[in-house]
Amino acid sequence: MVLNVEPSCKTCTCHEEVDLSHVEKILAKYNNDRAELLSILEEVQADYGYLPQNALRMVAERTGSSMVDVFGVATFYRAFNLKPRGKHCISVCMGTACHVKGAPNVVKEFERQLGISVGETTPDNEFTLETVNCLGASALGPIVMVDGHYFSHVTPAKVKWLLSMVRAGLDKVDVKTDSRIIHLDVLCPHCNQSLMDSVHPIDGCPSIHTTITFNGVSGHARLSSLYGSYSIQSEPDAPVGTTVDFFCPSCNKKLTTTSRCPECGELMALMRVSGGGVVQICTQRGCKGHILDLSEIDI
Amino acid sequence: MVNFVLNGLPVSVEKGSTILEAAQFYGFPIPTLCHMEGLSPYGACRLCVVEIGEGPRAKLVTSCTYPVEEGLKVRTASERVIKARRMVIELLLASCPQSKTIQDLASAHGVRQQRFRQEYEDCILCGRCIRMCKEQMMAKAIGFRGRGEGRSIGTPFDMKSEQCRQCGGCIYVCPACQLRCTYTEPEKAVCGGCANLTPPCVEKDSFDDMMCYMNPCVACEIKKDL
Ligand code: FES
Ligand code: FES
Numbered sequence: 001m002v003l004n005v006e007p008s009c010k011t012c013t014c015h016e017e018v019d020l021s022h023v024e025k026i027l028a029k030y031n032n033d034r035a036e037l038l039s040i041l042e043e044v045q046a047d048y049g050y051l052p053q054n055a056l057r058m059v060a061e062r063t064g065s066s067m068v069d070v071f072g073v074a075t076f077y078r079a080f081n082l083k084p085r086g087k088h089c090i091s092v093c094m095g096t097a098c099h100v101k102g103a104p105n106v107v108k109e110f111e112r113q114l115g116i117s118v119g120e121t122t123p124d125n126e127f128t129l130e131t132v133n134c135l136g137a138s139a140l141g142p143i144v145m146v147d148g149h150y151f152s153h154v155t156p157a158k159v160k161w162l163l164s165m166v167r168a169g170l171d172k173v174d175v176k177t178d179s180r181i182i183h184l185d186v187l188c189p190h191c192n193q194s195l196m197d198s199v200h201p202i203d204g205c206p207s208i209h210t211t212i213t214f215n216g217v218s219g220h221a222r223l224s225s226l227y228g229s230y231s232i233q234s235e236p237d238a239p240v241g242t243t244v245d246f247f248c249p250s251c252n253k254k255l256t257t258t259s260r261c262p263e264c265g266e267l268m269a270l271m272r273v274s275g276g277g278v279v280q281i282c283t284q285r286g287c288k289g290h291i292l293d294l295s296e297i298d299i
Numbered sequence: 300m301v302n303f304v305l306n307g308l309p310v311s312v313e314k315g316s317t318i319l320e321a322a323q324f325y326g327f328p329i330p331t332l333c334h335m336e337g338l339s340p341y342g343a344c345r346l347c348v349v350e351i352g353e354g355p356r357a358k359l360v361t362s363c364t365y366p367v368e369e370g371l372k373v374r375t376a377s378e379r380v381i382k383a384r385r386m387v388i389e390l391l392l393a394s395c396p397q398s399k400t401i402q403d404l405a406s407a408h409g410v411r412q413q414r415f416r417q418e419y420e421d422c423i424l425c426g427r428c429i430r431m432c433k434e435q436m437m438a439k440a441i442g443f444r445g446r447g448e449g450r451s452i453g454t455p456f457d458m459k460s461e462q463c464r465q466c467g468g469c470i471y472v473c474p475a476c477q478l479r480c481t482y483t484e485p486e487k488a489v490c491g492g493c494a495n496l497t498p499p500c501v502e503k504d505s506f507d508d509m510m511c512y513m514n515p516c517v518a519c520e521i522k523k524d525l
Binding site for chain 2: 071
């Protein structure tokens with residue numbers, strides 16, 4: 001559908017040429033079923049990074065619902081964006097805990113540094129700034145999440161430097177020297193013995209030491225204790241894709257639980273975080289699935 | 300037929316009717332705002348609250364959406380109901396004092412003050428227009444957008460709608476924009492000019508030639524006689 005809009009129309013995205021073939025595929029996958037509207041929109045957003053206007057129209061048409069209904073859903077959920085987003089998405093937590101710990105000032109500093117306000121994207125399409133309501137790590141607030149990486153105790157003074165890190169590429173960040181990355185001290189959930197091994201540091205921090213078995217062989221594994229780092233040293237090396245059983249080296253009890261990895265569906269191994277909370281990691285080698293739950297911590 | 304007790308009176312109405320319909324049938328007035336005959340009940344304004352149940356288990360429900368049940372005990376004007384209703388009106392006044400409908404409600408229910416921060420919204424999000432557009436005009440041109448504080452009514456992307464036939468039905472049913480009130484004390488929000496016997500404009504010379512909904516207006520007549 002081609003719409004006539006004046007070329008001066010800058011704020012809306014209707015004049016943008018979008019290739020709708022992906023939407024077509026997504027709709028076909030869900031049989032044009034209107035009950036699947038949320039899933040459809042989610043996938044469209046995943047594909048395009050936002051919900052293009054033409055895509056919304058197409059979804060409305062094919063699912064037999066009206067444009068107002070689809071638009072209502074798309075604007076109701078914070079997860080959906082109607083405007084294209086920048087390459088990096090910065091989410092500053094404005095949940096209660098982070099708020100009292102000074103998140104509003106962090107937001108202001110981001111706004112100042114980037115020259116945009118919350119919900120906007122920089123003109124060079126590099127950054128999108130948004131606020132969220134609790135990232136689930138309130139004890140470590142203010143929390144900022146950039147492209148899936150968590151940063152704890154962010155202060156306005158750290159903002160500039162954080163942005164430069166993001167510009168340089170977050171995946172290249174030197175975890176060894178980065179104090180802002182959360183360091184977890186973990187214990188065995190059964191015997192409460194510390195799993196930390198300071199003799200064999202990984203990423204410059206004490207590693208988490210467990211014994212492992214996979215495919216009938218057993219050995220040792222040392223994991224990085226930095227949240228967000230996936231460095232692992234295992235002896236012998238488990239090939240990517242194998243499921244590894246983790247054990248406590250002190251009591252030899254299995255750390256594997258019955259909960260499933262949100263990413264791949266494998267079982268998760270659970271460790272207690274000293275100070276309260278639990279962290280679960282996926283037992284499949286190579287999968288980065290993990291759950292960090294610090295909710296038990298008293299602030 | 301469903302038998303229940305309405306303000307102490309044993310009554311029976313057809314199955315499936317709402318408390319509001321029953322009360323109206325038996326002549327107990329319940330103020331409404333978002334409810335409109337011919338449109339589906341929506342329960343947005345909470346003005347039609349009534350108390351059901353007894354003792355500590357009594358609770359307030361919106362009568363326009365609550366279907367009657369066998370043996371239900373309903374009070375349409377208990378102390379709690381009146382209090383809740385007044386609060387709702389006060390809140391409505393706080394957001395949209397220009398609406399004559401709301402001003403009239405305030406007068407009728409003895410709301411004499413407005414204790415919240417005064418805003419001047421054009422919309423109370425009762426959703427009447429949306430339901431009108433969808434259910435009576437079969438157009439679906441407007442709908443709710445966003446949520447919470449950012450909730451608004453309009454067309455998708457605020458663009459001229461292809462579905463809208465400009466029937467004006469939405470404006471016709473709107474309690475906020477259909478009837479405008481030119482109340483005299485904008486800071487205080489509660490005017491009651493039309494309903495009071497001594498409206499505020501009586502004492503005000505500056506309102507000599509004011510355009511007024513009340514035509515003839517009691518206040519103006521009094522003034523003329525003086
Ligand atoms: S309040 Fe910020 S993570 Fe919960
Ligand atoms: S009339 Fe019942 S909630 Fe508005």
